[in-house]
Amino acid sequence: MMTILLQAAAGDSMMPTLLMFGLFFVFMYFVMLRPQMQKQKKEQNFQGSLKVGQRVVTTSGMHGRIAQIHEDGVVIETLSGKLKFEKAAISREFTAQRFPESAEEKK
Incomplete structure (x- = not known):
């Protein structure tokens, strides 16, 4: 009986793990990728306005x-x-x- 309860509990723990990965990727986008893209766009505008x-x-x-x-x-x-x-x-x-x-x- 205990084995069945442990297997059921393992299936429920997948959602928080996926949520953590999703939050990690959103955090990385706003911390690293978005500022880099904004900087690149600013440089292109500057080079175009020479x-x-x-x-x-x-x-x-x-x-x-x-x-x-x-x-x-x-x-x-x-x-x-x-x-x-x-x-x-x-x-x-x-x-x-x-x-x-x-x-x-x-x-």
């Missing part, structure tokens, strides 16, 4: 101004010359607060 004359920094730390924009990349003018980079290599843009002389040039 304009000629913008001051940028590449992922390797090169500072320069965008001279030309092509389908497959951008040409960045630095103090030592012009270099061609992929759009994905552009990491961020300079701000007017950091370089106030460039803000005065635009006026």
